[in-house]
Amino acid sequence: MQHMARVSPGDGQTPRPAVEVRGLGHAYDGRDGVVAALADIDLTVPAGQFTVIVGPSGCGKTSLLMMLAGLRTPTSGTIECDGRPIAKPDPERVGVVFQEASLYPWLTAVENVEFPLLLKHTPRDERRARAEQMLKLVGLDGFGGRYPHELSGGMKQRVSIARGLVQDPPVLLMDEPFAALDEQTRMTMGHELLRIWSETSKTVVFITHSLTEAVYLADEVLVMSARPGRILDRVPIDLPRPRTYQMMATDKFGQLRERIWQQIRDMP
């Protein structure tokens, strides 16, 4: 059982950080002058850790993720991924799974998954094989020929995850990937994500609004403040793995959830 042997943070033997953020700040020109979106973000995500970021709407969670993905340039500070700075998108180091289905409707599921490889001019047979393998991993074996509109919401997000993983990046960033799904599908997808994570041993940075989802998935939950976004608290989630739905009913789960909720509720 690979996931049982996983080292949780603070266990002494700390793995090499996969993501290292120092003094990160982001400001943009708004209508009433410069708006500080993020300030003084320091962040270390050990390799293989599942980190979840929560915070009130508009706290800059998505901004932070965009910068980790190299899609937005920080105003100050540094971001290192796998020991090297991130200046522009590098799908071989960082895969991204977006909010709503950002799948291309004119491509089939397998073509969507191949897309990043196509951009890198990978030979056709190789990319098809990789994509099929990824679809199998996310539990969509045999659905490759379908167009996105022929898939359910949960299946679409499975395809998105497969696309994020197809270049085997060590880090996977996920921006509220399950926000548009109904509650049951969302729970199932969370569970599935943990399975995929444990099979691939990726470092995951996951953004969500749902505190239950956060506690259920995470090794560590980072709580961000309202604008300008700062990291207020790091909550280690020392629930055993593999996680089960039953854990949600435990006192421990409730206390962790409550601790996070307190801080978000008390925000100005």
Added chain:
Amino acid sequence: MSRSAVILVRIALLLAVLGAWEVLPRAGVVNPMLLPPLSQVLVVLGEILKRGDFQEAMAVTAAEVLVAFVIAVPLGALLGVLSAENEYFGAIFKPMLFYVFSIPKSIFLPMFILVFGIGFGQKVAYATFSTIFIVIMSASAAVESVKAEYLLVAQSYGATRAQILRRIYVPSMMPILLETLRISMIFNFTGVMIAEMYASRTGVGHMISNWGENFMLPQLFAGVIVLAVAAMAFNELVRYWEARCSTWRG
């Protein structure tokens, strides 16, 4: 680019086009017979605006446009609302309308001439015919744009039929209705112009057509300017209302 910069660049572009219109024919880069310099056109424009026959032609054209508009819009709106209200008739006629939409209505001009002659009535009839389809289609689109939820909420609070019409239908259809007015005027104006250019004894369309055939280009350009300005002025007026009515749409 800021708002004022955009306007400045637009003015600069307009001046550049107008300047080229003046300079290129004068410098002989383009044949001044084919493109008379702007100043010459403007002088002629001043003259023809004072001419009795041109004023009369404008009055005739304006009356044709107005009467056709007053017939086509309410009639088309009524038919459109009916076809949106009655699903069955809508299902029958809407595909036909879409087809009628794509055929050149001008090929029926000979029939209008045979039946109505080439006078005022024929212009109004043809312009009504060429406008009414777009009015029907947009009116039924306007009715369909009213969200079912709005009606449901109103009904659940016990709104009467009249209240629903006045408080829900009218405000939510307003933007599309104004858009319909604007577009049907473009159709209507085009219809009158084609009818006048095709066969007529008066009207501005008839005059510019004659000027073109007789190679009187300064007059032709002046006439085109008058018509274009009139069309754009009405269009901008309705667009101004549209903008005021659609602030809530965001």
Added chain:
Amino acid sequence: MKRPSPPTVRRLIGLALLIAWEAVPRLGLLPELFLPPLSKTLAVLWLDSYIYAAALMVTLYEVAIAMLIACGVGILVGAVVGGVASIRNLMLPVFSSLYAIPIVILYPIFTAWFGIGSESKIAFAGVYGFFPVMLSTAAGIRTIDEQYLLAARSMGATLPQLIARVIIPASIPTVLTGLRLGGALTIIGVVVSEMLTSASGIGYLVTMNRTILDSPRVFAAIIVVLALSVAFDIAVRALERYTMVWQSAGRRMASSSTDTSARLATSASAA
């Protein structure tokens, strides 16, 4: 009693119109000058088929060149206007203002410039068809889902890849709508201009026969024009079905309201 299905009713209406076309003049309800019987019209069309075929060839030639111009220039300008924000803010409102002008008033200028041959028809119909193509290309590019672009960038797409792999496929449906309208307007433009001043083409046959009060020949020409626009419509619909296998019913529903207003806006010069 069950009501017959709408397509059945449509076919019945079509049939009724054809029968009326034959019966009304035969029964003397309308003079044959106003409406010659269908059989007479078809007989004339058959008798003069070589004249109509020759005229149709001229019209088709003008339509083809005008469509090439309207679509080529329209897509090019639309891509620039839709893709470059500063040009869009600058020019889009200007284009929609210009759109209010009945383009037909420019036709006398074109005949003065290019003569009464095919050139003036091509120029006029090209301008006529240009606007819908340009406006819907601009709209198609402008309304591409931001997520598509973001996702592609996160996967390391270069600008040429972004254009070829995302922007073009994502804007195809809207551009096709524009091509359909633009094509229809090009046909209309050619026919209208042939009717106004010309010495050849189907539109010319309408006008020439009207002048000599030969109603059956006028209506024969009308039939040819109707057939031409039906054929174009069928061809474009087939093309749309072929290119849009991936387009879901849901997407079409979602875009139908914008589609309607785009259609209204862009068809605003149907003559």
